[in-house]
Amino acid sequence: MTGTGDAASVSVLVRVAPADAFDVFTREIDLWWKQGPQFRIAGRRRGQLFFECGAGGRLFETFESARGPRTFEVGKVTLWDPPRRLELEWRGVNFKPGEKTSVEVTFAQSASGTLVTVRHRGWSSLPEDHPVRHGLVGPAFSRMIGLWWGQLMTSLREHVETRR
Amino acid sequence: MTDLDGTLIALSDPTRRGVIDLLRRKPRRAGELSAALEMSPAAMSRHLRVLRTHGLVEEDHAGPDARVRIYRLRREPFRELRKWLDDVEVFWAGELESFRRHAERTRGPGKGRS
Numbered sequence: 316m317t318g319t320g321d322a323a324s325v326s327v328l329v330r331v332a333p334a335d336a337f338d339v340f341t342r343e344i345d346l347w348w349k350q351g352p353q354f355r356i357a358g359r360r361r362g363q364l365f366f367e368c369g370a371g372g373r374l375f376e377t378f379e380s381a382r383g384p385r386t387f388e389v390g391k392v393t394l395w396d397p398p399r400r401l402e403l404e405w406r407g408v409n410f411k412p413g414e415k416t417s418v419e420v421t422f423a424q425s426a427s428g429t430l431v432t433v434r435h436r437g438w439s440s441l442p443e444d445h446p447v448r449h450g451l452v453g454p455a456f457s458r459m460i461g462l463w464w465g466q467l468m469t470s471l472r473e474h475v476e477t478r479r
Numbered sequence: 480m481t482d483l484d485g486t487l488i489a490l491s492d493p494t495r496r497g498v499i500d501l502l503r504r505k506p507r508r509a510g511e512l513s514a515a516l517e518m519s520p521a522a523m524s525r526h527l528r529v530l531r532t533h534g535l536v537e538e539d540h541a542g543p544d545a546r547v548r549i550y551r552l553r554r555e556p557f558r559e560l561r562k563w564l565d566d567v568e569v570f571w572a573g574e575l576e577s578f579r580r581h582a583e584r585t586r587g588p589g590k591g592r593s
Contacts, residue, residue, distance in 0.1 A: 323567045327575035335586040340578060347581035349574060431578070433571050 323435045330428040337398035337422050340431065341366040344374070356387050370395040374403055390415060398422050405435065485533035486556040494518065495526050499552065502536060506551035 329336055339347065345364040352358035355376060362378030374389040390404030399422055404415045416435060423430045490496055497516050501507055507515075513523035527550060530536040535556050538548045584590075 323571065325568050325571040325575055327572075327579050329579040329582050330588055331582045331586040336582055339582040339586060343581065343585075347574075347578045349577050354574070431575060433575060435567065435571065 324432065326430055326432040328425065328428060328430050333398040333422040333424050333429045336429040336431055337401070340420060340422075341368060341401070367392070368395070390418075393417070394419075486535060489530050489533040489535050489556075492526065492529075494522075495530055498523075498526060498530060498550075499535065502550060502552045506549045508547055508549055512550065 344366045348354065348364050355362055357376060357378030360378050362376055364376050367373050370392050372392040376387045378385055390406050392401060392403045394400065394402035400420065402417060402419045405418045406415045419434045421432045494516055498512055501512060501515055509523055509527060510520065513520045527536065531538065534553055536550050537553050538550050540548060
């Protein structure tokens with residue numbers, strides 16, 4: 316696992332064709348996205364993740380709360396190029412309006428299947444005064460993907476990597 | 480507040496990140512830092528205090544002139560930040576592994592396309 320500057324980057328080789336990988340990644344996201352408070356806003360409540368296909372489609376989670384059904388939109392699809400590539404906005408639970416990061420997913424054919432790579436970037440576009448706060452909902456979730464720590468990550472990753 | 484919070488607060492300012500950049504190359508006197516970043520010694524002193532408070536830098540008086548303070552980076556806070564960033568990648572690695580298992584179970588070799 317390596318990343319540079321502004322991006323975290325992770326890959327996995329999956330033994331299916333790119334078209335299948337793309338399809339599973341999007342349409343079936345609720346079937347493979349991990350369950351539990353570290354991974355879903357719904358936490359231990361029953362919830363569901365939806366990935367609407369096509370540019371402008373949304374990735375969102377629905378779940379039951381004490382005040383009735385709720386929806387949290389992670390972000391909209393900004394690039395839809397099946398079966399090679401997609402990009403979407405990514406907002407954490409306590410991002411302010413207008414604050415977002417981006418996730419790019421590429422599907423590259425290989426001899427034994429498809430190399431799927433996720434690049435999560437855009438921390439440097441978050442405002443400098445972005446509050447350094449722990450999560451309001453699901454601290455573990457926030458800790459993992461609450462990238463509102465934002466711009467700091469850019470400088471810090473550079474610092475850290477050059478100091479190895 | 481955790482140590483990590485403190486580190487992030489200390490790095491939340493562009494001047495302080497500039498100081499870190501300069502100190503990464505070598506330890507420096509406060510005067511060098513304020514000159515390099517075009518800032519008054521008083522303002523630089525306030526920034527250095529924040530960095531010191533949160534443990535990102537340390538000062539010593541070990542130079543030839545004991546009145547001159549030399550600032551240097553401390554390594555520990557950066558290790559912790561690196562670990563946090565690794566957590567982000569661990570998060571995605573876990574999701575992608577879950578994705579791989581599901582995809583291969585339903586569409587992998589020997590499975591018909593659904």
